[in-house]
Amino acid sequence: MRRRGVVLFLAAALFALADPSFAGFAGTDIYLPSVGSAVGVAPWYTTVWVYNPNTSPATVTFYFLKRQPNPSPSSYTDTIPPGDVRRYDDAVKFMFNESTFGALRIVSNQKVLVSSRIYAQSSGEGLRDSKGQYFGGVPASFAIGMGEKTHIVGVKQTSSDKASSDFRFNIGVVETTGNSCTVTLRLLDETGAPVGSPRTWSLGPREQKQDNVWSLFGTSMPNHQVEIEVTGGSGKVIAFGSSIANGSDDPSTVEMHFADSLLAENSGGGSGTITGVTAGQGLTGGGTSGNVTLAVANGGITSGMLADNSVTSAKIVDGSVQTADLANAAVTASKISGTGATSDRVLKYDGSAVVWGVDEQGGLTLPYSGSANTAGHVFWVTNDGSGTAINGNSPSGTGVRGFSSMDGTGVYGFSTSGTAVKGLTTSGSAAVYGDSGKSDGRGVYGVANSALAMGVHGHSDYGRGVAGGSNTGRGVYGWTASGLAGFFEGNVQVTANLFKGGGSFKIDHPLDPEHKYLYHSFVESPDMKNVYDGNVVLDQNGEAWVELPEWFEALNRDFRYQLTALGAPGPSLYVAEEIAHNRFKIAGGRPGMKVSWQVTGIRKDPFAEAHRIPVEEEKPANEQGTYLHPKEWGQPEERHVNYQEIRQMREELGKLEEQPEPRLEGKPRS
Incomplete structure (x- = not known):
């Protein structure tokens, strides 16, 4: 340096x-x-x-x-x-x-x-x-962004061979925002007509890219230009060209075409001599020699020359505005003052003049707060049309809020046919948001009192109908006294381990599907065991290879074998070669004998290795003395591991059922 x-x-x-x-x-x-x-x-x-x-x-x-x-x-x-x-x-x-x-x-x-x-x-x-x-x-x-174009002119290269072309020409871009984008390059002839197919570059954050035009377009370019357009992404680019004479290797830099507005913003002042001053609209004076002056002409300033809100009261002579100077309906109520005005009075028309009087229709002055002690409605609004009866809006706070300090209902919605309470959002926020301030409360609680009703219903055409999540507790908790805690009409996927007291399939009975069900229990094991079986026919040597799937050994280990001869005894059957290269060999039987085989293996995939199911484990301290199934062990319900949660949900349900139902126009909703 x-x-x-x-x-x-x-x-x-x-x-x-x-x-x-x-x-x-x-x-x-x-x-x-x-x-x-x-x-x-x-x-x-x-x-x-x-x-x-x-x-x-x-x-x-x-x-x-x-x-x-x-x-x-x-x-x-x-x-x-x-x-x-x-x-x-x-x-x-x-x-x-x-x-x-x-x-x-x-x-x-x-x-x-x-x-x-x-x-x-x-x-x-x-x-x-x-x-x-x-x-x-x-x-x-100066960089161009999405939908903007620029040009590099003076593109001349007639061959990829330096000896056959006077010049070689390189073109390049650099991304300037730290975002990715897609750049489309189009070759144009001297008239601006497209030549060949465009080329596309994908640029990462602040990436520089440069290439020779022959490598890009592969055609003779005696006098061409390249149009560069950002056609995707939020990035922006600066483009440049470089023309090199093939004999002398003399290079020249070609800048991109900058927008005229950019050049004007960055241009400097010039120099010269003023030869005259001419008065413009609304002015008088001027001249071509000596000291000249300009002045505002009488009546030279018209209404169109004044900016909105530019004339203040300080600029108006007191008493100079007469009634004739005011347009009809130009004076609003806030500009009217009269004798007798006191607090809580309004302007009224008494048939002949506007006077101050008592507001007999009532009203609310914001901000407003009030209270009443009544068994009826404190505030009631009806809209007989199709619009909204009450609309609350807050750009950053809460539009409508309901609160109950006791056992009442903070917000209650009732509808005879439509939606009682509806939430809508156009952003990533929650349309309906429930928050419980107590450690044992519920942010959202739904109740249904009939067999076909739904306490909480979630629906989505593409995403998740209902999603539950928790950092440490249960993402979704289902409980029932006698029915099903969870019911899924369709496929169910569990990406981690599933723990259950028992399991089976339940289908319509194959012999009496209209009147009976058929159950089969799952096959259980203390290991993550997979079972494979099949039949094979022995060859002329009394042997056979059993081919297994190509992923078999990648998934399993610790193999166990069983062989059964079909149609005749096979006392000498044995596994001649254990599993290797996803197959094993059976021998010791008669030629043509049919053998049924079974192989089991223990899963060894990464998930299984990381999440082995413990065969035995001590219960946590807070679950000591409790049961998953107290009834089956002859114990009272209070010994259930989740008894407190179940009891609380029962109590809350009971409170909701005991609450007096809100009344609609003085009548019960039912």
């Missing part, structure tokens, strides 16, 4: 010429779209200049963006004094100790001007013999 007088002069000159030549733009988030450092026949280097035109030091951080997704790129930070130019020779190697290509992102706490030169310099040559090209820093705000 060196500072020299000649470098200061060069950078200052570049800054002064930035506007007419578009050589670079000052900013706080700048991209150099192509940098690199590499060894080879002609090693590559990149020199970077950063100019601080401000009156205070600039803290500058450089990020190296390789030709890959860069969610967390390497960084280098430096402080540049006011008015200084800092030069970084072989910047990629110096800052990041890297030998590869990509882009640089430069972030500063105040605007700086950034430029660079990437060049090749053969061993033994001086800088005067090197070949390279200049890149001006481009502000991140």
